[in-house]
Amino acid sequence: MPSSSLIPDDPSVLLTTAGMQQFKRYFTGELDPIKDFGSQRIVSIQKCFRTSDIELVGDETHLTFFEMLGNFSFGPVGSGDPKDFGTEGYFKRSAIYWGYEFLVNDLGIDASRISVSIFRGDGEVPRDDESHGIWHEEIGIPEDKIMEGGREDNFWGPTGGEGPCGPTSEIYVDGVEVWNLVFNEFYSKPDKSLVKLQNPGVDTGMGFERLAALMAGTTDVFETDLLHPIISKIRELSPALDERVARILADHLRGAVFLIGDNLLPSNKEAGYILRRHLRRILAYQVKYDIHADLFPQLVDLISSKYREFYPELEKTKEILNVLEDERFRFQKIIRQGVLEIESLSKKGQTIDAEKAFYLYETLGLPFELIQELAPPDLVKNLTREDFNKAFSRHQEVSRAGVAKKFGGHGLILDTGELKAGDEEELKKVTRLHTATHLLHQALRDVLGEEVAQRGSDINTERTRFDFVFPRKLTPEEIEKVEDLVNRQIKQDLPVKFIEMSKEQALKTGALYFYKGKYPEKVKVYYIGDSIESAYNKEFCGGPHVSRTGEIGHFKILKEEASSAGIRRIRAAID
Numbered sequence: 001m002p003s004s005s006l007i008p009d010d011p012s013v014l015l016t017t018a019g020m021q022q023f024k025r026y027f028t029g030e031l032d033p034i035k036d037f038g039s040q041r042i043v044s045i046q047k048c049f050r051t052s053d054i055e056l057v058g059d060e061t062h063l064t065f066f067e068m069l070g071n072f073s074f075g076p077v078g079s080g081d082p083k084d085f086g087t088e089g090y091f092k093r094s095a096i097y098w099g100y101e102f103l104v105n106d107l108g109i110d111a112s113r114i115s116v117s118i119f120r121g122d123g124e125v126p127r128d129d130e131s132h133g134i135w136h137e138e139i140g141i142p143e144d145k146i147m148e149g150g151r152e153d154n155f156w157g158p159t160g161g162e163g164p165c166g167p168t169s170e171i172y173v174d175g176v177e178v179w180n181l182v183f184n185e186f187y188s189k190p191d192k193s194l195v196k197l198q199n200p201g202v203d204t205g206m207g208f209e210r211l212a213a214l215m216a217g218t219t220d221v222f223e224t225d226l227l228h229p230i231i232s233k234i235r236e237l238s239p240a241l242d243e244r245v246a247r248i249l250a251d252h253l254r255g256a257v258f259l260i261g262d263n264l265l266p267s268n269k270e271a272g273y274i275l276r277r278h279l280r281r282i283l284a285y286q287v288k289y290d291i292h293a294d295l296f297p298q299l300v301d302l303i304s305s306k307y308r309e310f311y312p313e314l315e316k317t318k319e320i321l322n323v324l325e326d327e328r329f330r331f332q333k334i335i336r337q338g339v340l341e342i343e344s345l346s347k348k349g350q351t352i353d354a355e356k357a358f359y360l361y362e363t364l365g366l367p368f369e370l371i372q373e374l375a376p377p378d379l380v381k382n383l384t385r386e387d388f389n390k391a392f393s394r395h396q397e398v399s400r401a402g403v404a405k406k407f408g409g410h411g412l413i414l415d416t417g418e419l420k421a422g423d424e425e426e427l428k429k430v431t432r433l434h435t436a437t438h439l440l441h442q443a444l445r446d447v448l449g450e451e452v453a454q455r456g457s458d459i460n461t462e463r464t465r466f467d468f469v470f471p472r473k474l475t476p477e478e479i480e481k482v483e484d485l486v487n488r489q490i491k492q493d494l495p496v497k498f499i500e501m502s503k504e505q506a507l508k509t510g511a512l513y514f515y516k517g518k519y520p521e522k523v524k525v526y527y528i529g530d531s532i533e534s535a536y537n538k539e540f541c542g543g544p545h546v547s548r549t550g551e552i553g554h555f556k557i558l559k560e561e562a563s564s565a566g567i568r569r570i571r572a573a574i575d
Contacts, residue, residue, distance in 0.1 A: 075199025
């Protein structure tokens with residue numbers, strides 16, 4: 001199976017962190033692999049992104065972006081014979097045999113270099129005696145080369161708040177972990193309690209960069225031909241740069257290019273903030289280490305040329321570079337101001353506590369991690385994430401109080417993040433605008449084509465603001481056509497209805513959805529027309545909406561402008 005996007009459709013996670021994520025519902029039995037793939041056996045090379053070890057990036061093994069090789073089995077289990085190469089599911093014996101065979105027979109690694117680990121068991125899950133027996137008695141791994149680990153080391157999952165999980169058996173070469181075999185025997189509920197899966201499955205993961213390092217005779221992923229050319233180019237552009245900093249720049253730039261290639265844009269929340277954090281760190285290092293060379297153009301071209309044969313989404317180097325340059329323009333001045341502010345505090349002998357850190361965040365846009373990165377250690381010795389979070393929470397409370405006061409002291413009766421209203425009259429107005437926004441979305445696709453896709457919206461009592469993917473400025477004629485189309489649907493006084501269904505069924509109807517939206521397994525699809533089949537527009541949405549389009553009034557586009565690279569913004573109102 002091809003790699004899925006780094007931007008997952010799983011609402012429990014921000015980014016794709018493992019190869020099994022796109023197969024999660026096959027492990028649970030919600031989806032049928034035979035029906036969809038013709039087999040219970042799957043292999044993939046998956047783009048992955050993890051930030052849990054971001055502070056360790058710069059050593060020999062840690063990366064934020066990496067590729068994960070994996071083979072998967074979705075039960076029920078077949079014969080259990082490793083020589084059975086059919087389409088039936090397999091479990092521990094086959095996974096262990098094939099992992100060992102690939103490393104020793106196919107890659108030519110001396111068996112004496114291999115050691116393994118198994119789950120030692122705890123009060124809830126027993127010791128993995130089966131894996132121990134296969135490794136020791138059947139394959140012949142000596143007892144002294146079989147380690148035992150607890151939950152932290154030899155039990156994997158779930159991704160997100162709940163999902164498949166189970167004991168693991170790890171394979172090491174010269175003491176370095178290269179392959180993790182996960183045996184999904186359980187489902188972890190949101191309260192962390194475990195229930196047995198009806199059909200156990202196999203989920204293996206082998207880091208491609210670590211494997212490449214192993215085959216190159218090194219333990220350093222940055223010395224492989226995957227990353228060494230990027231490091232070399234950075235050294236060429238800035239010869240005096242510290243090795244650790246060069247490695248962080250290489251990792252973060254490669255990761256940013258892949259995230260943007262999957263249509264993620266920098267923002268101040270969720271996955272977009274992870275991208276923004278990477279780019280801010282790159283820009284901060286350029287300031288801190290006085291890097292005058294323009295890293296972006298040459299490195300984007302280099303990374304794209306290295307990977308685009310396998311990941312064609314990286315061919316759009318111009319669009320990727322535009323996003324990077326837009327972030328540079330937006331934040332370089334801010335970061336420079338932050339560095340100067342920190343230097344000023346240092347000269348005054350002042351330390352940075354939680355309140356000062358929050359001031360830097362609120363006024364200059366410097367996140368907690370960058371403040372710690374840019375400031376000398378003695379300046380932030382008393383700064384903790386916990387104290388910073390408390391300062392942040394206090395600010396949120398003040399902001400909420402201010403919003404309530406703004407709406408007459410009665411509080412917000414509607415604030416979904418997209419729709420904002422303070423009383424019943426305001427609610428009626430934003431509801432009309434909300435339905436008009438659905439009509440606008442469809443009209444844009446009708447006039448400009450299906451490449452139009454929502455990238456955000458914000459609706460208050462004065463106007464609707466709608467952001468969408470499109471590469472150029474709209475012509476006056478196109479704006480007029482869009483406006484006319486919306487008003488035509490309003491004049492037809494079409495009914496507005498919704499139907500609840502599974503997310504899978506909803507996708508099959510062709511309903512539009514926000515690609516970053518986090519949708520539950522059961523969703524509402526609002527449609528405008530007599531039926532969902534013949535609807536003018538249908539979208540995933542929680543409401544509220546008018547009952548008929550005639551209630552909206554006259555629709556008028558006020559302004560069309562650029563929001564960011566490749567993203568246009570329309571502001572519109574109703575009479």
